[in-house]
Amino acid sequence: MSDARRREKQELHAFQDGELPFWRRWRVARRLARDAGAQRELASIAELRALLREQAAALPGPDLWESVRAQLPTAARPPPLDADDTLPARAPWLPAWVGAAIAAASVAGVMASGMLSGDAAPVGSLRWLDSKGKPVIVLQDDRDATIIWVLQKPEQVSAGARDAVA
């Protein structure tokens, strides 16, 4: 997408949000009056915003966990592993601090790689990061881009599901 095209799109987003000063607003309105493509673009922006607002406003669905659990086969739980076994019984469920430690290690690793590069200008952009206790992955930090993903659960986790995990 060309720079001019990108500017036009940004202007339409700003127009939709009512962020433009009078003069630029007038100019965009004039362009909209004669440019069918711009009209379609603006309609698409407005439609997407409306859709997202609508979904955000929708009430959360009923908690179906109890009815699902009632239909699950009642298979006997496997016996707990012997105390001599090296793996603890809760091995499949990594405790939260392990995730945090991995996150801290990955962030520290990225930062260290930047610091150990000698006199050369560091390639990575990340200086420090606080993910507020949540696991975080630095997917990429090179000349092209810095991509950081914070692993978060949706806030609407049902109580039933939480109980099942715990």
Added chain:
Amino acid sequence: MQWPRRAGRDLGLALAVVLSAAAAGAQALVPPEPGGFTAKPRAPRLIFEVTVLHASPSPGGVDPGAERFDRLLRDTVRYESLRVVKAKQRKVKLNEIEKVELPTGQNFRFRPIDAGERGVLVSVDWRKTARGDFRLPRGKPLILGGQPYEDGQLVVILEAE
């Protein structure tokens, strides 16, 4: 000999133009501040682009405005559609806090701390998700993702121009 009225009017007009030009020139010679100091230069404004994307597992394709980011993300993040929710340009002074409202109602805030040849050092605060400092060379995007939103996730991209 009598001057024609029109010639007199033209002469008056020319005289007015010459006088106003002279006045403008004299004004330019006056130092802007007493004591001969020049006026303090204006703090430069840094230009940033903020793009907010919605990555969703529902089919829907990739918006043309998101194609560049799709090329960066498609190998590492799983989604079926990538749509541009917002694309903003912001002109910000050093140490000025700028914010962009996200569809979640939260603000994505950033503050340029330092600007140099290696790019702009920016402090970023995405509430409830993460905060940090990043050195952004011109045109290199900082892509932050992971905040759950609807059936997918929000992705915020910050670029310095």
